[in-house]
Amino acid sequence: MKRFMLLRHALPETHGFNGQDKDRPLRTEGIAQAQKMGDIIRTQNFMPDYIACSSVQRTRETLQHLKLDDIKTEYFDHLYLPKRQTIEEHIKYELPENSNCALFIIHFPGVLDFTYRYADHIHNFPEASLAIFDCDIETWDQFEKPELKKFITV
DSSP states (O other): OEEEEEEEOOOBOOTTOOSOGGGOOBOHHHHHHHHHHHHHHHHTTOOOSEEEEESSHHHHHHHHHHTOTTOEEEEEGGGSSOOHHHHHHHHHHHSOTTOSEEEEEEOTTHHHHHHHHHOTTOOOOOTTOEEEEEEOOSSGGGOOOOEEEEEEOO
């Protein structure tokens, strides 16, 4: 059995930010969201053993405020605004085989498209929400038909 979790980054700055989209930092509310989600992940024993994070500012800051220390983390440009297929391919071909519980910190709309494909009752994926999926597989390259176990919003 393998588990992966999809976390949409926390609430970023929108008003008054004049830089590139990739450079948008979190708002004060976003920092609080990430801290709360980090508490949930730790206290409900959803701790990942590997993190795949989009390389942009708001996902990096989300990760920082989750306070999930000492977990192998890699940053990927292709996880910025990913399509559902990009997420599926990353699961199948890029997750380390020794990982049994991977956390993705990524973006809308890909996070919703992916979740809706496998759990069509999920129609919204707010900032800092977490979808937890289990797969009855031995290796990641066998990925298919994940089952949504829990959907958490803060």
